[in-house]
Amino acid sequence: MLHLVDNKLSFSSIAIAGIGGAGCNMVQRHRHGVLYRVQMQVQHLAVNTDRSAIVRIQGMPAILLNADASGVEAVMPWLAQCKALYLLAGLGGYAGSTATPALARRARDAGLHTVAVMGMPCDWEGRRRRTTALRALESVREHAAETFVVHGDAVAERLGEGASIGEFIKGINSWLLRELDARMAL
Template sequence: MDDTRDIKVIGIGGCGCNVVNRILDTGGIGSPDAAKETLSLDLEHEANHDIHFIAMNTNQHALGSSLADTRIFLGGEGIVEQPSPMDVKRFVKDGAEEIRQAITGAGMVILIAGMGGGTGTGATPAVARIARELGILTLGFVTTPFSFEGKKRIEEAERGVRELAGTVDTLVVIPNDKLFESANPNTSIQDAFHVSDEVVRLGVRTVMDTFLTSGSVNLALKDVDKIVRAEGIAYIENPLVLG
């Protein structure tokens, strides 16, 4: 692992890009630059740290609304409507050099995605492999579908989680159904997705803050472990660095 504390936070697909936007525009912060300044308020004594946000998507229109520093379109010359995970793996392979350049020099890469759709399920393990090949500590924060999203999407998500668990150092999995079970009975579907995004945002923000202030991966993951396990809303795969 690189000894720098630089973090590359990568939102993949609709869910991942939404969470990145939430991190950058939470609580009236107002702009990506202001958000990153807020994240670093107590870090002025640290000369060797930076946070860089990257959005990756197969949907060019959605990518255009991202607040991330870097936007990477996953796709070829022709537009593929609702690409499958296999389509997206090919897109990542075709764009591998651009992805390598975007994450080179990081001490930690945090991948954020929703499992079950083509983009998150296909791209996230492929991007994780690139990060691991570069020797970068790689963490994943992913959600799995609500039951009402259908059996096919749930099965695709399960395959995606299994594959991703083998390509990242540590994986935090947040089953959306668990969140729905603990939500208000009157919670709308849209609000349920917002709650899911917020739980992921909180976990990612905790890792960033702790890692940048302490430089300790173990401490960062112990902090997020407390948060996601507190209500039984998540589980951790490969907790190898928790100590």
């Protein structure tokens, strides 16, 4: 069952959708930083299959998809006046790997310029997550006008062996958000 947590529609020319746990965290972080830097209207959205994660979202529309990540059409009314959609997601997790390709396809079909900025799991996270992420990435590349990928192993290598998991997450999120801002030419 689909639920819109925030029922107010606001329209802008650019939307940024954070998908899944990693994407929702990044879009919240981006929203707080971008408010003071941007002259144009930017609509931030959080999209997830996890009800408890969606309930914690504040200050932006939060859209809960079905458990199987179907129902991305519920996002489309939020994009009605948009010309561009930027997708932020970590691939390999459930919502990021299923909803990101579906939303990229829907956005392309709606005529939106779609850019995906995504994180890939580290090798140590396992073959299943890596395979899931690679399948999702292939599908997103078919539908998005531009894709940018940050590989978890590259972030881990930059940080060094002594980095904590918290430092790793902060590092990959920061890298993805810098790439998002560069693509938006902020």
